[in-house]
Structures are given as C-alpha cells and as structure tokens.
Amino acid sequence: xxxxxTRWKRRKEARPQELTAAALELFVEKGFAATRLDEIAxxxxxxxxxxxxxxxxxxxxxxxxxxxxLLPLLAEGEELMASMPGPASELFRAIVLRWWEIVGEGPxxxxxxxxxxxxxxxxxxxRFYADEVIERGKRLFVAVFxxxxxxxxxxxxxxxxxxxxxxxxxxMRVIWKHSLDCCGVTNVPLDDYLREYLELTLRGLxxxxx
Amino acid sequence: xxxxxTRWKRRKEARPQELTAAALELFVEKGFAATRLDEIAxxxxxxxxxxxxxxxxxxxxxxxxxxxxLLPLLAEGEELMASMPGPASELFRAIVLRWWEIVGEGPxxxxxxxxxxxxxxxxxxxRFYADEVIERGKRLFVAVFxxxxxxxxxxxxxxxxxxxxxxxxxxMRVIWKHSLDCCGVTNVPLDDYLREYLELTLRGLxxxxx
DNA sequence: TATATATTACTGACCGGTCAGTTATATATA
DNA sequence: TATATATAACTGACCGGTCAGTAATATATA
Numbered sequence: 001x002x003x004x005x006t007r008w009k010r011r012k013e014a015r016p017q018e019l020t021a022a023a024l025e026l027f028v029e030k031g032f033a034a035t036r037l038d039e040i041a042x043x044x045x046x047x048x049x050x051x052x053x054x055x056x057x058x059x060x061x062x063x064x065x066x067x068x069x070l071l072p073l074l075a076e077g078e079e080l081m082a083s084m085p086g087p088a089s090e091l092f093r094a095i096v097l098r099w100w101e102i103v104g105e106g107p108x109x110x111x112x113x114x115x116x117x118x119x120x121x122x123x124x125x126x127r128f129y130a131d132e133v134i135e136r137g138k139r140l141f142v143a144v145f146x147x148x149x150x151x152x153x154x155x156x157x158x159x160x161x162x163x164x165x166x167x168x169x170x171x172m173r174v175i176w177k178h179s180l181d182c183c184g185v186t187n188v189p190l191d192d193y194l195r196e197y198l199e200l201t202l203r204g205l206x207x208x209x210x
Numbered sequence: 211x212x213x214x215x216t217r218w219k220r221r222k223e224a225r226p227q228e229l230t231a232a233a234l235e236l237f238v239e240k241g242f243a244a245t246r247l248d249e250i251a252x253x254x255x256x257x258x259x260x261x262x263x264x265x266x267x268x269x270x271x272x273x274x275x276x277x278x279x280l281l282p283l284l285a286e287g288e289e290l291m292a293s294m295p296g297p298a299s300e301l302f303r304a305i306v307l308r309w310w311e312i313v314g315e316g317p318x319x320x321x322x323x324x325x326x327x328x329x330x331x332x333x334x335x336x337r338f339y340a341d342e343v344i345e346r347g348k349r350l351f352v353a354v355f356x357x358x359x360x361x362x363x364x365x366x367x368x369x370x371x372x373x374x375x376x377x378x379x380x381x382m383r384v385i386w387k388h389s390l391d392c393c394g395v396t397n398v399p400l401d402d403y404l405r406e407y408l409e410l411t412l413r414g415l416x417x418x419x420x
Numbered sequence: 421t422a423t424a425t426a427t428t429a430c431t432g433a434c435c436g437g438t439c440a441g442t443t444a445t446a447t448a449t450a
Numbered sequence: 451t452a453t454a455t456a457t458a459a460c461t462g463a464c465c466g467g468t469c470a471g472t473a474a475t476a477t478a479t480a
Contacts, residue, residue, distance in 0.1 A: 010429050010474060033244060034331055036465060047431045049469080058466070117327030119389035121244055126393040134395070161402045164386075165379045165410060172378035175385075179329035183336040185344070188371050196371045200414035220448060220455055246439060257457050259442085268440070 008046075016054050016064070018044045024065050028110025028178060032062060032118045032125070063128055069108040073099070074136050081143060088148030089202050095144065096170065100194065104174055113175040138163050148205065155207045166205075169197050218256075226264050228254045230275045238320025238388060242272060242328045242335070273338055279318040283309070284346050291353060298358030299412050305354065306380065310404065314384055323385040348373050358415065365417040376415075379407050 022043035026035045037058060041048045055061040077095055084091045103109045119126035141163050148154035176187055187193070232253035236245045247268060251258045265271040287305055294301045313319045329336035351373050358364035386397055397403070 006474070007472095008430065008474080012429070015429090030331060031327070037467085038465080046429095048467085049432070050430050052467070053429070113326060116323060116385050116389040117241070120392045121240060123393040126390055126395065130390060130393070130395040134390075157406070158402075161398050161406045162410065164382070164398060165403065165407050168382035169375045169378040172374070172382055175326050176374075179326040180336055180340060180344075182330045183333040183340070185336065185340040188374060192368075192371045193375065196367070197375050200372065200375060200411075204410035204414040216448075217446090218448080218456055222455075225455095247441085248439075258440090259458075260456055262441075263455070 015044070015046065015050065017068075019046070019051060019054060019061070020065050020068050023061050024069060024107055024110075027062065027065065027114055028107055032058075032114060032122060059122065059125060062125060066111065066129060066133065070111065070133050073102050073108075074133065074140070077137075077140050081140060088144055088151065088153050089206070091147070092141075092144050092202070093198060095140070096198065097194070099170070104170075104177070104190075109174045110178045112171055113178045116175070137167075141167060145205075152207060154205045157205075162205075166201055169193075169201075225254070225256065225260065226274070227278075229256070229261055229264060229271070230278050233271050234275045234279060234317055234320075237272065237275065237324055238317055242268075242324055242332060269332065269335060272335060276321065276339060276342065280321065280343050283312050283318075284343065284350070287347075287350050291350060298354055298361065298363050299416070301357070302354050302412070303408060305350070306404070306408065309380070314380075314387070314400075319384045320388040322381055323388045326385070347377075351377060355415075362417060364415045367415075372415075376411055379403075379411075 019040065023035075023040045026040050026043065029035075037051055038048050040061075041051045044051075051061070055064065076098070080095055080098065081091065084094060103112075115126065115129045119129075142159040145154065145157075145159035145162065149156055149159070173187070173190075173193060181187065229250065233245075233250045236250050236253065239245075247261055248258050250271075251261045254261075261271070265274065287309070290305055290308065291301065294304060313322075325336065325339045329339075352369040355364065355367075355369035355372065359366055359369070383397070383400075383403060391397060398406075
C-alpha cells in the first residue's frame with residue numbers, strides 16, 4: 001500500500017478555526033505586533049497566502065480570535081445570573097470562579113494583557129474590545145451589585161464606581177500570569193489568592209461583616 | 211549680530227538626562243519594541259549615533275529610565291513609613307496618595323503597563339524591574355500591613371497573600387490610563403475611584419468596620 | 421468506469437518599507 | 451592642533467501584504 005503523497009489537502013471548513021487557534025497561541029506568547037503572520041500560518045500547517053484567503057488583515061484575524069474565545073463566555077455569565085436567584089455574594093462567587101476556570105486557566109486569558117499592551121498602537125482593536133467585551137462584562141457585574149444592594153445584603157454604594165476596583169485583582173492576576181510569571185517572577189499560590197480576594201472584597205461590599 | 215551658526219554643542223553632562231527624558235515619553239507613548247531610537251534621539255535634539263555614545267543598547271537605555279524615575283520614589287515611600295508613627299490606615303492612605311501624585315499623574319506612570327506588556331519578549335527587562343521595583347514596593351506594603359495587624363487595627367491576615375490583591379486596583383488604574391483611556395474608553399473619575407478604593411480596601415482590612 | 425476539462429484551495433517568492441546597530445567623517449573645544 | 455563629541459550615511463535582518471502559478475478536487479463526457 002503506497003503512502004499517499006499529497007503535499008496538502010483542501011480543508012475549507014477546518015482552516016478558519018485552526019488559524020484562529022494558532023493565532024491565539026502566538027498572540028498570547030508574543031503580543032499582536034510581534035507575532036509574524038508567517039508563523040501563525042506555519043503553526044496552522046498552511047502558508048501565509050492561505051491565511052489571507054480567510055482573513056482580510058492581521059487585525060481582522062485578531063477580532064475573530066476575540067469573538068470566538070470571549071463572547072460565548074460572556075453569554076454564559078449572563079445565563080448564570082438569570083439562573084441563580086439566591087444571594088448576590090453567592091452569585092458573585094460563582095461568576096468569579098467560572099471566569100477563572102476559562103480565562104484564568106486557558107490560553108484566552110492572555111487576551112487582556114494583550115489588549116492593554118497594544119491598545120495605544122492599535123486603537124481600532126481597543127475600541128472593538130471595549131465595546132464587545134468590557135462594556136458587556138461591566139454590565140454583568142453592575143447587575144450583580146444592584147441585586148445585592150436592593151436586597152440589603154450589600155451596603156449602599158455606586159455600582160458603576162466600584163466595578164473597576166472590584167475586578168482589578170482578577171484582571172491583574174491574569175495579566176501577571178501571562179507576563180511576569182513567564183519570566184520566573186512568582187506570585188502567591190492561586191487558591192490562596194482567590195480565597196483572600198473573595199474574603200477581602202465581600203467584607204468590603206457587605207453591610208454587615210459576617 | 212550674526213546668528214550663531216554652530217551645528218551642535220558638546221554637552222556631555224546634560225545629554226544623558228535629556229535622552230532618558232525623551233526615551234521615557236516615547237516608551238510610554240508607543241511601548242518598548244515599537245519605539246524607534248531615531249525618534250528618541252530626534253526628540254532629545256541629537257542624532258542616533260550620539261545616543262550610542264551614552265547607552266550601550268536600547269535595553270540599557272530603558273533600565274536607566276527606570277532607575278531615574280522610580281527608585282527615588284521608593285526611597286521616599288520608605289522614609290514616609292519611618293516618619294509616620296500613627297495608625298497603619300493613615301500611613302497606607304498617605305503612601306497611596308503620594309504614589310498617585312507621582313506615578314498616577316506623571317509620565318512615569320506609563321512604566322507598569324510597559325513592563326507587563328513587554329515582559330515576555332524582553333525577560334531581562336522584566337527581571338530587572340521585578341528585582342529593583344516590585345520586590346521593594348511589596349516589602350513596603352507588607353511592612354505597613356504588619357504594623358496594622360500587630361497593633362490590632364487590622365484583622366489577622368497573611369500580608370504576603372494580600373499585597374498583590376490590595377494594590378491591584380491602583381496598578382490597573384494606571385495601566386488603564388495609559389492604554390484604553392488613550393483610545394477614548396473612559397473610566398470613573400479619579401477622585402471617586404480613589405475614595406471608593408480606600409473605603410473598600412480599609413473596610414476589608416480592618417478588624418472593626420468603623 | 422475512465423479520462424478530459426474546469427474550478428479553486430493553496431503555495432512561496434517577492435516587494436516596499438522599517439529599524440537596531442555600525443562606521444566613516446566632520447566639528448567644537450581645550 | 452589634538453581629540454572628544456557629534457553626525458549621517460550605511461548595513462543587514464525583518465515583516466505585512468500581494469500575486470502568478472500549482473496542485474488537489476469536482477464535474478462533464480464517452
């Protein structure tokens with residue numbers, strides 16, 4: 001039985017997903033500007049020309065990576081909110097832990113660092129991310145806070161003013177993981193971090209410090 | 211009176227500081243990799259060759275920027291700690307506000323974003339920053355926490371575990387300022403942010419929620 | 421079923437432009 | 451005038467995007 005000697009196959013359906021997967025890995029490893037399209041194509045097992053059959057430009061490729069990796073997670077968070085009628089602190093805890101499972105542990109967690117890193121040089125990407133991801137994520141947390149304030153579980157505060165502050169330690173941890181961690185600069189163990197974070201934050205939010 | 215027609219002056223003493231100042235501005239605007247040495251030299255009013263008379267490489271230039279901009283501030287924080295014997299929460303507040311005056315408002319505030327952004331591509335820079343700045347800053351905050359715990363003002367907790375969490379909102383705010391803010395993606399007003407941050411954090415740290 | 425023809429997914433060399441670092445040369449100053 | 455200081459032309463490597471051509475596959479025809 002002779003080995004089939006084809007140099008390549010036609011796989012129109014599978015290519016885009018394979019390309020965005022390779023692109024995600026490399027963008028996270030090296031950043032947007034520093035990643036070469038040749039390398040993305042090579043990792044996906046095609047040539048650079050092929051990449052341009054499926055995506056108009058480097059920026060469009062990046063947007064596709066975001067859409068594929070983060071929008072489903074946001075939808076999941078919104079569903080979680082709708083399906084958990086209990087105390088706001090439990091909902092908050094659930095969303096945070098689920099978020100960490102996907103963003104904290106998976107490769108998509110490299111995206112926030114990349115956005116902050118490259119926003120100024122690629123403002124169109126920044127706007128896209130702000131509109132599609134950040135705004136929507138903030139709305140979710142604000143809704144959680146409102147529920148807690150309305151029920152008297154949380155002290156009265158301005159949810160808009162606290163969103164950034166409250167989620168900062170999560171974003172910072174995932175940024176750290178994909179930057180200084182990679183250079184051997186260590187951080188506190190994850191379990192301790194999340195436990196202490198939830199403790200500190202909920203103590204700060206609650207009306208009565210149970 | 212004829213216009214002095216000298217094409218350039220010898221200014222051995224002044225050059226280094228002028229070059230690091232120009233470099234800081236441009237590194238913050240564009241990032242480390244994306245900043246061209248030609249442009250730094252031009253902004254400092256010299257040629258690129260001149261730059262190489264004072265700094266061995268782009269990385270050495272960057273280290274000089276860090277040393278000049280951040281090490282004095284760390285020393286100041288340590289002095290503040292020694293000179294304020296009162297409650298830990300007041301000391302914490304004073305250090306945070308002073309930090310924001312310099313890092314939050316000045317151009318040096320662009321450095322943290324830059325470090326996280328480029329750490330993976332320039333690990334030597336990351337190590338330098340981790341050793342010279344991050345470690346020393348953490349030691350300062352840990353000392354403040356210890357004072358509060360020992361005096362009974364703060365609840366008992368592991369200072370090491372909480373440093374990252376507590377300072378995250380400050381770092382995130384300064385990262386945001388130098389990335390998404392520049393693309394028109396706004397944030398809560400600064401005064402509100404700092405007030406709510408101190409309120410939330412001190413509520414989370416204190417033994418009694420006064 | 422076998423072969424000719426048409427279609428299209430894919431390749432890889434190439435181009436214009438960029439930039440860190442080098443070096444040959446010019447000039448200000450002691 | 452000697453030389454430290456500064457310039458600017460130069461090198462070589464790199465990279466996003468293009469496109470003429472090639473090879474795999476679909477379809478028509480006998």
